[in-house]
Amino acid sequence: MASIVQFENVGLRYGQGPETLSDVSFTLSAGTFHFLVGASGAGKTSLLRLLYLSQRPSRGVIRLFGEDMVTSPRGRLPGFRRRIGVVFQDFRLVPHLSARDNIALPLRVAGMPEEDIAEPVGEMLAWVGLSDRADARPPTLSGGEQQRVAIARAVINRPEILVADEPTGNVDPDMAERLLKLFASLNRLGTTVVMATHDHHLLDRVPDARLMQLDRGRLVDPFVAGAA
Numbered sequence: 001m002a003s004i005v006q007f008e009n010v011g012l013r014y015g016q017g018p019e020t021l022s023d024v025s026f027t028l029s030a031g032t033f034h035f036l037v038g039a040s041g042a043g044k045t046s047l048l049r050l051l052y053l054s055q056r057p058s059r060g061v062i063r064l065f066g067e068d069m070v071t072s073p074r075g076r077l078p079g080f081r082r083r084i085g086v087v088f089q090d091f092r093l094v095p096h097l098s099a100r101d102n103i104a105l106p107l108r109v110a111g112m113p114e115e116d117i118a119e120p121v122g123e124m125l126a127w128v129g130l131s132d133r134a135d136a137r138p139p140t141l142s143g144g145e146q147q148r149v150a151i152a153r154a155v156i157n158r159p160e161i162l163v164a165d166e167p168t169g170n171v172d173p174d175m176a177e178r179l180l181k182l183f184a185s186l187n188r189l190g191t192t193v194v195m196a197t198h199d200h201h202l203l204d205r206v207p208d209a210r211l212m213q214l215d216r217g218r219l220v221d222p223f224v225a226g227a228a
Contacts, residue, residue, distance in 0.1 A: 003063075004030040004161060004192050005051065010060030012046055019058070020046045021217045028194070030160075033187045033206050036196040038214035044196040045089065045165055047214065051194060052086045052163045053077055065160070082110065085159030085191075087167045091150045093138040099149045100125065100134040106157045124152040127182060129175070143170040151179055155186055162186060164195040168202065180205050 005028040012021040021043045028034060036044050049055040050062060053069060062069045064080060072080070085106075093102050104121045125131045128148040138146055147170040155162060162183065168176035176199070184206050187193045194212075197203075203211070213220050 002030050003027045004065060006061070006063040007050075008061040008063075010050065010057045010062060012043075012050065012055065013058045019217060021050075021057075024060070024217075024219055026212070026219060028192055030192055031187065031190050033184065033193045033209040034195070034212050035203055035206075035209055036194055036212045036214065037198075037200070037203075040198075041216075042214040043217040044214055046217075048163050048165050048194070048196060051161070052084050053081050082106075083160045085154035085157070085162040087147075087151050087154045087162075087164035089165040089169070091138070091146045093146055093149055093153075095138050098135045098137055099130055099141065099145075102138070102149050103152045103156055105153060110157060120156060124156050128152050128179070144172070144175065147171055148175070148179070151182070155182065155191075158186065158189060159191060162191050162193045162195075164193070166196055166198065168197065168199060176202065177205065 007024050007026050010021060010024040011019050013019045024047065036047065038044050046055070050057055053064075056070060060070075065083065067080070069077075069080070094105070097105075100121055103124055104117050107117050107120070122131070125134050128151060130145060130148055130152075133141065133145060138149070141149065147167065151164075151167055154164070164183070167183075168179055171179065180202055183193050183195065203209070
């Protein structure tokens, strides 16, 4: 199976402080599902930031889609980012747009004709249980509803890589199960999924998922990402 993500001896520090991530090396095969776990402060969000190209490493090599992201010109990065869906911990919805238009954003950025947008957006609103809130703007939505809009926006264009930072943290257990099934369905269609979570009850809900565990900025056992 071809690799889609490669980290080689990656280190990350912010400013002059100690390294947040140290000597992180792994390979993720295309179409695999990974849970990223670790205590608060272990470096999970920092690792995800490197994955979705919001941050460049202090050292080491990162390859996505077979390309070196560290040496790639900054002008090429937006094109790579469009192949990555991201569910942020703080949602990052556009406050003046409706739930419907927030979800439609990736399709519009990709240049999809307007007449082709309504159907997939409607299906996604139904899947996350927000058909009756389609016209609501983020400030009027609850935290759980905003989370569901953020997830729908991240997955609507079937990204090659989906990066999710605690995507079930603001929803009830039933919705968490439903959203995890959505991620698993997307994974079966070929998307590589990396999901950070504190909810260890979810870890056995995706039978083929692999575990990545961070401890104080380093990957530790059990770590089977990329294993056959």
